Structures are given as C-alpha cells and as structure tokens.
Amino acid sequence: MLSKSQARTFFLGGTVVTFLIFIGLTIYSMAPSNDQSNHQNITEQVIKGKHIWETNNCMGCHAILGEGGYYAPELTKVIDRKGAPMVKAILQSPIPWAPNGRKMVAYEMNDEDAEAMVEYLKWIGEIDLNGFERIVSPLAKDKIKD
Amino acid sequence: MKYKSQQVAYWFFALCMLLFALQIVYGFIMGFARIGMDGLHDWIPFNTARAVHTNLLVVWLLTGFMGAAYYIIPEEAQRELVSVKLAYVQLISLAVVGVAAITGYHFNIWEGRKFLEIPRELDYLVVINVLLFLGIILATLFKGKRQTTTALVMTMGLVFAALLYLPGMIWFDSQVTDSFFRWWVVHLWVEGVWELIMGGILAFLLIKLTGVDREVIEKWLYVIVGLTFLSGILGTGHHYYYIGVNKIWLIVGGVFSALEPLAFLAMALFAVYMYRKGEKNHPNKIALFWTIGAAIVSFIGAGLLGFAHTLPQTNLYTHGTLVTAMHGHYAFWGAYVMIVLAIISYAMPNITGRKRHDKTNGHLAFWLSNIGMLGMVVALGVAGVVQVYLERRLSMDFMVAQEEVKIHFVVMLLCATMFATGIGIYIYEFIKYGRPTDEALTKNEEAVLVS
Known part of the structure; x- marks a missing residue:
C-alpha cells in the first residue's frame, strides 16, 4: 500500500x-x-497596432488567434475577408459599426492609428497556425496560398 | 473556531459575497447584449462588461482563497495569525486595487489581455498586496506548533500563484509570445496551482466534516496534487495548438491535457470515499453538500467538459468559440466557486457562533444555483456546437451564425435567473449569520467529533 x-x-x-x-x-x-510567426516582419507599426489593440481591449469582444470574447468576429484573417480599406473605415467611423444590430464602440481613430491596426492585423494574418488558419475564417480560405 | 484571529476571514468572505453579486450583474448585462438588448452599450459596452465579469471572478475567488487561508492556517498551525492588523490592511488594499481596476475598465483604462486586463501600474500594487498576504501566512505557519500537509499544500499553491503572476507582467512585441506567456499565468493558475489551493481546502474540510484520519486524507491529497501537476503543467500545451507556435505542442498538449481529468476524477472519488468512510454526524450538512458537490462538479466541468474539446482534432474547430465559454463556466463553478462557498458555509457557524447550518434556505441556495448553472452550461454548449457547425463547417458569416444561436441565450438568461436566485439566497443567509462574535470561541462542538 x-x-x-x-x-x-x-x-x-x-x-x-x-x-x-x-x-x-x-x-x-x-x-x-x-518561428512560425514571421517575427522579422514585426515593424514599429505592428507593435503600435498591438498596443492599440490592447489599450482598447479589442479582445473583450473580438477574438484573435482564436482567443478573445466571442461576441464579435474572429479577426485573424480579417484583412483577407474584408480588405484593408474596409477595416480602416470601420476603425475611423464616428458612428458605431453595427452589423445585424450588434454595436461596436466607435473609436474614430486617426489615420496613423488605423494604419497601424491594419499593419498589425496583416502580420497576424500571415502567421502559420498549424492548420487553424483554414478553419478559423472559412470565408477567407480561398485566398490562402498553399 | 479556536483562534480569535480567524475572525478576519469573515471580512474576506463578506467582500467575496459583494463582488460575486456584482459579477452576476455584469453577466446579465452580457447575456442581454447577446440577445440584442444592449441599452447600456454607451456606458458599459460588451468588452467592459466582460472584463468586469471575468476579473471580478478572479478577484473574488482570490479573496475567498485568502479568507480560507486566514481561517485554516491558524487552526492547522495551532496559533493566532502573526498580525491581524496587517491582515486588515491587506484586505482593504486588495479591495481598493480591485475597485480601482474595475472602475478603470469603464473609462477604457486597461491592458486588454484576456483575464489579465488589469493595468500594469496596478499590477505592482497587486504584487505588494500578495507579498503582504504571503508574509502573514508563511510567518504564521512557520511560527506555528505544527506544519501539516494540508497547510503546506495550500500555502504552496498560494506561493506558486503569486510567482506565476509575474510572467503576465512582461511586455512582448509579438502577439504570439504574449499569448504564450499569458497562458503561463492563466492556465498554470486554474489548471495547476489553484488546484493545490482547492485540494488544501478540500482536505481541511474533509478532515473536519468526516472525521477521517488526517494521515489518510493527506496521503491522497499528495497523490491528487501530484496528478494535477503531472498532467496540468504539460497540459498547458492545449492552449498552444493554434496560436502560431511549434507543432510539437499538438502532441504534448494533446496527450497531457487528455490526462487532466484524472486529477479531477481522483478528487471526486477521494471526496466521496472519505465521506462514505467517515462519520455521518457532523451537523453542518450544507458545508458537506458544497464540499462533495465541488469535487464532483469540478470533475464534470473541468475534467469531462475540458476533455470534450481538448484533443487537437476537436479543438481545431472549437478553438475560439462558445464551446470554450461552456467549459469555462462549469469548470470555474465546480472547482473554485463551490469550494469557496463550501469553506464559507463551514466557517460561518464557527465564526459567528450561530448554528444556522441546516436551514431550508441553505439547501435551496445549493440546488437552485447548481441546477441554474447546469442549465446555463447546456445552453452555452448547444450555442457553441451550433456556432462551430454553422461558422466553421458551413462557412456562415459570424453575425449570421450569431443570429441563429440567439435563442440559446434566452434559455441561458432564464437559467441564469434561477442561478442568481440561488446565490441571492446564499448571500441572504450569509447576512443573516451576522458578524463574528467572541462567544463563538467558546463553542467548539466539533472538537468532540474530530477527536
């Protein structure tokens, strides 16, 4: 025993x-x-974008790399799905973006901040996620290179 | 209650009750927002409500663990706390830091990292606060007449929890690295060192409530916490499958996280076996319900529901969906909320000297909250599975899929109302117990049973 x-x-x-x-x-x-994250591509703008992402607690609603609030869309492949101009427009809008009535905070970002966010999301979209990139956002799947 | 300084635990438990009630209020705000009733959006947007809801949970559970330690350690070490004044200073400073953080979330002041939203400046105050707490506990323990396994395991859990907070304070330029080390805090807390704290509290309660020999209980406590670390440390890998790190974690995380339910199964079997083996005449039946309930529900919530989506093949589809929320709710409820409610239920009659421990209200609180929570978890689970299917198999747009799962949140809100009623009754009973009294020191019916 x-x-x-x-x-x-x-x-x-x-x-x-x-x-x-x-x-x-x-x-x-x-x-x-x-490294699977293309670490060498992390520019000052990407870092700034990450800082903006965190200081506005975007993860409180959205998810990224599959982590977040599940209240708003997954953004890992958002640049592929929506395109950079659309993403910038949403971030700069003075009126809350509200697809299907679910409201986002109107951040009214200036051009510089919105551009940094786009660069950050572009970097995120290029990360090798062990196959999850094909599942997380099926609407962008066709645009992912083999 | 044997030592006057144990009374300090009452105020920690009172703060728990307040923060728990507030956490439920913010949960309702989130639930209503999900069905389109977001009238508070301009003042409390979803990300604020979510940060408040999850951070209040962490803060009140930690407050509960601290209260439990202030109650348990004097009794285990067989001496008064080294300083009651400092314990009150620690409580007040903890409340101030918590309130400051929560208030800040309403003004866009946060760090925006899931579960670790508290701003860096306040992190330093948290560290000072926890150091003060550990100082009081460690000094009491080592100046005490004895150092029991129960006290050592619990203290070890508290010390590790403090140490593991530090990796979460490091800034990383890369989202991947940031996420990697954030899980050092979050996973190794809830699926690692917090289980030591839970195990310690559980062992203490089983010794007191069943009268089974301490040596037997503490031997199995070692086995359980051994299984916890053996599976839980490398089980961290299940958070690393799809965040942009090496594929090796698919194997390591898959194998070891699949073993994680074993620790919870052992805990459930241990609690039930000790209950059957022990005396059945302890008058505090409510505390026994919460204690055995915690061991069983944690196995289902943390063990089985965690296993349901922990394998990489499943997690590929469920990662980042409401399935995680389903598991999270039942795991936290079973493993940590119920054990804190168990120690409060056990300690209150002893601290106040009022034996209100077998009232109908107590049973009502237990069953309403448990059935309500189970209903919430089922609703979240159904919503999660539907979301996975629609979004990730049928390529439906996120918001279109959300419209489809709205009805499950109506069900969840109904169940949440039942849950909140149960917790409301629990808090009402807590208030009815009244304040600590010195006459409680002279009433020690339990000594007869345990000796």
Whole structure:
C-alpha cells in the first residue's frame, strides 16, 4: 500500500520532472529556427497596432488567434475577408459599426492609428497556425496560398 | 473556531459575497447584449462588461482563497495569525486595487489581455498586496506548533500563484509570445496551482466534516496534487495548438491535457470515499453538500467538459468559440466557486457562533444555483456546437451564425435567473449569520467529533 512519503515523492518528483520538460519545450518553441510567426516582419507599426489593440481591449469582444470574447468576429484573417480599406473605415467611423444590430464602440481613430491596426492585423494574418488558419475564417480560405 | 484571529476571514468572505453579486450583474448585462438588448452599450459596452465579469471572478475567488487561508492556517498551525492588523490592511488594499481596476475598465483604462486586463501600474500594487498576504501566512505557519500537509499544500499553491503572476507582467512585441506567456499565468493558475489551493481546502474540510484520519486524507491529497501537476503543467500545451507556435505542442498538449481529468476524477472519488468512510454526524450538512458537490462538479466541468474539446482534432474547430465559454463556466463553478462557498458555509457557524447550518434556505441556495448553472452550461454548449457547425463547417458569416444561436441565450438568461436566485439566497443567509462574535470561541462542538 502506498505510504504518505511515497505519495509525497510522487508529487514532488512528478512536478519537478514535468516542469523541467515544460521549460525545455518552451525554449525549443521560442528558438528562432522554429518561428512560425514571421517575427522579422514585426515593424514599429505592428507593435503600435498591438498596443492599440490592447489599450482598447479589442479582445473583450473580438477574438484573435482564436482567443478573445466571442461576441464579435474572429479577426485573424480579417484583412483577407474584408480588405484593408474596409477595416480602416470601420476603425475611423464616428458612428458605431453595427452589423445585424450588434454595436461596436466607435473609436474614430486617426489615420496613423488605423494604419497601424491594419499593419498589425496583416502580420497576424500571415502567421502559420498549424492548420487553424483554414478553419478559423472559412470565408477567407480561398485566398490562402498553399 | 479556536483562534480569535480567524475572525478576519469573515471580512474576506463578506467582500467575496459583494463582488460575486456584482459579477452576476455584469453577466446579465452580457447575456442581454447577446440577445440584442444592449441599452447600456454607451456606458458599459460588451468588452467592459466582460472584463468586469471575468476579473471580478478572479478577484473574488482570490479573496475567498485568502479568507480560507486566514481561517485554516491558524487552526492547522495551532496559533493566532502573526498580525491581524496587517491582515486588515491587506484586505482593504486588495479591495481598493480591485475597485480601482474595475472602475478603470469603464473609462477604457486597461491592458486588454484576456483575464489579465488589469493595468500594469496596478499590477505592482497587486504584487505588494500578495507579498503582504504571503508574509502573514508563511510567518504564521512557520511560527506555528505544527506544519501539516494540508497547510503546506495550500500555502504552496498560494506561493506558486503569486510567482506565476509575474510572467503576465512582461511586455512582448509579438502577439504570439504574449499569448504564450499569458497562458503561463492563466492556465498554470486554474489548471495547476489553484488546484493545490482547492485540494488544501478540500482536505481541511474533509478532515473536519468526516472525521477521517488526517494521515489518510493527506496521503491522497499528495497523490491528487501530484496528478494535477503531472498532467496540468504539460497540459498547458492545449492552449498552444493554434496560436502560431511549434507543432510539437499538438502532441504534448494533446496527450497531457487528455490526462487532466484524472486529477479531477481522483478528487471526486477521494471526496466521496472519505465521506462514505467517515462519520455521518457532523451537523453542518450544507458545508458537506458544497464540499462533495465541488469535487464532483469540478470533475464534470473541468475534467469531462475540458476533455470534450481538448484533443487537437476537436479543438481545431472549437478553438475560439462558445464551446470554450461552456467549459469555462462549469469548470470555474465546480472547482473554485463551490469550494469557496463550501469553506464559507463551514466557517460561518464557527465564526459567528450561530448554528444556522441546516436551514431550508441553505439547501435551496445549493440546488437552485447548481441546477441554474447546469442549465446555463447546456445552453452555452448547444450555442457553441451550433456556432462551430454553422461558422466553421458551413462557412456562415459570424453575425449570421450569431443570429441563429440567439435563442440559446434566452434559455441561458432564464437559467441564469434561477442561478442568481440561488446565490441571492446564499448571500441572504450569509447576512443573516451576522458578524463574528467572541462567544463563538467558546463553542467548539466539533472538537468532540474530530477527536
């Protein structure tokens, strides 16, 4: 029968071993040779776009890379689906964008900010998502290169 | 209750009740917005309501864990807390930081990272607050007459939770890296170290409520938390399938996250077995209901419903849909909300000296909230499956598919009303218990049962 000290060894040993493997896999995933995100394409504009994305909590309604609020459309492939001019127009609109009556906050972004958002979303749209890019936004599927 | 300083837990639990009620209000705002009734949009848009709803959950659960620690640690260490004044300072500062964050969300002041919306400036205050809390707990524990496994496991969970908050404070230029390390906080909290805290509270409650020998309970506690980490740490990989990192996570995440239900299954079997093995004469039946209920519902919500969409082949279609919301609601309810409500139900008669623990209202609160939550989860699940099919199989536009699932949110709101009624009764009972009393120190019926 299992003793308390054996149970403790199982807990501590299992934790240490799996944590070390986890750290190893993290280092492996983050290695530049395993990059799937086109990291070299992250420009100042993309970083600015990410900052705008976060400071307005866009993820509170939309999703990106499949993560977010599920209240508004997934935006991973939005540039493919809607095109950059449409996306810019929505971000700059003084009237809330409301497809099927569901309202978005009217951000009234200036040209510079809207352009940064488009660059950020373009970068997101190019990431290799292990096949999810074909599922997440089927309406853009035909435009994805093999 | 044996130690006067345990009374401080009451005020943590009171803050829990307040924040929980507020969380439900914001949940209703979101539910009504989903069926087109978004009259509050100009003041509380959906992203504000969502951030408030999820952050209140995190804050009130942490407040509950802290209250539980202030109640449990003195009893386990067999001494008073090292400083009650500092515990009150910690409570007030926690409430102030929480209120500041929530208020900021209404004025577009946030960080916009799912579950970690709190602005960076306030993050530093959170760190100071948690350090103060850990200082009080650790000092009490190590100055105590004994260091039990239950107390050590719970404290270990609290220390790891604090450490794991730090990766979430690092800025990354890449959305992919940002997301990767955000899961270090969110996943390793809820599917890792929080389970240690839950396990610690569960073990404490089972020792007290069933009278089963501490050595037996604590041995199995080690096995359960061992299974939790063995599966949960590498199970983080199920968040990495489709966010732009290496394919290796499809295998690692798939295998280890498929093992995650084992820890919850063990927890459920453990609780039921200890109950059957133990005494059946503890008067606090309500606390027993919440305790055993937490172990069983967490297995269904976190274990089974998590497994339902954790394999990469399934998650490819369900990732980023309402299926996740379905799992999230029942997992948090079973694993964490119910265990906090269990420790509150157990502690209140002991803190106040008023034995209101087998009132009809208590049972009503348990069943209404549980049936209501189950209904909400079923409604969300149906909406999620329909969304997956329409959007991802039939290529329907997002908003067109949303129109189709609207009716399920009407059902969800009806079930949420039942749930809220149950929680309302629970809070009413909490208020009826009144404030802590010193005479509670002299009433210690439990000692007879446990000894």
